[in-house]
Structure formats: C-alpha cells, structure tokens
Amino acid sequence: MLDRRIYPCMSEVLPWAEIPRAHQMMWKNEHKPGNIAVLVNAPQPELKSLEDVIEAGR
Numbered sequence: 642m643l644d645r646r647i648y649p650c651m652s653e654v655l656p657w658a659e660i661p662r663a664h665q666m667m668w669k670n671e672h673k674p675g676n677i678a679v680l681v682n683a684p685q686p687e688l689k690s691l692e693d694v695i696e697a698g699r
Contacts, residue, residue, distance in 0.1 A: 649676055649678075650675045650676055651675060651676050651677075651678050651686075652672065652673035652674060652675030652676060652677065653672065653673060653675075653677045653678070654677075654678045654679075654680060654686040655677065655678070655679050655680070656679070656680050657679060657680055657681060659679070660679055663677050663679055682694065683697075684697050684698055685697060
C-alpha cells in the first residue's frame with residue numbers, strides 16, 4: 642500500500658452528497674461491477690495524498 646501498487650478496481654466514485662443514491666444502487670443491485678466509493682473530504686477522485694487534497698482545495 643505504501644508503494645501505491647494496490648489498485649482497488651473502482652467502478653464508480655461518487656461525491657459525499659450522493660451517498661443515498663449509492664446505497665439505493667447497491668440495494669437494487671443496479672451498480673456496475675466493482676467497487677463504489679464515496680469521496681470524504683476530497684474534492685475530486687485521483688488524489689493520492691493529504692498534500693494533494695489540500696492543494697486541490699485551494
């Protein structure tokens with residue numbers, strides 16, 4: 642993990658405001674194959690470190 646060699650196979654990444662939609666999709670089995678993630682304190686996906694998140698928020 643520290644070497645960033647793990648790829649979590651994300652099919653969808655949703656913003657925090659869409660948590661209800663994510664749960665609904667999983668409950669009805671309407672999501673794409675793979676994992677669904679919700680952004681927590683990150684303005685966008687693909688940020689790799691705390692420094693990246695801080696910089697993106699400026």
